Amino acid sequence: ADCTNNRVQKFLSQQVNGITLAGTGATGTISLNCPTGIALDADNYVFIADYFNNRIVGSGPNGFRCLVGCSTVAGSASNQLYYPSSLSFDSYGNMFVADRYNNRIQKFYVTSNIYSE
Secondary structure, eight states: OTTTTTTEEEEEEOOOOOOOETTTTTTTTOOOEEEEEEEOOOOEEEEEEGGGTTTTEEEEEEEEEEETTTTTOOOOOOOOOOOEEEEEEOOTTTEEEEEETTEEEEEEEEOOOOOOO
């Protein structure tokens, strides 16, 4: 995650230049505002903690879309985040998000139907 340049890049082995997956410089993708954490789920989809947008975005068969905090307004309700800084998955498909300014870790269950819309 490249907060300063508002993008997420993938670096292949033995390569010095990255491939922009999301954010500034990626064609037809979602805009980001200081991505700070990324994680892959069991299906190798990319999930991004979009820090200043107070949301989590994820990739799927049809590209990136917002999954949590989609209003981009910071808050403390169960569907809101306040500067999410990192995320990870467990073996059951639960996504754990470090919600920095709310001083909590949020748990979300991510199912395959989040990709269809």
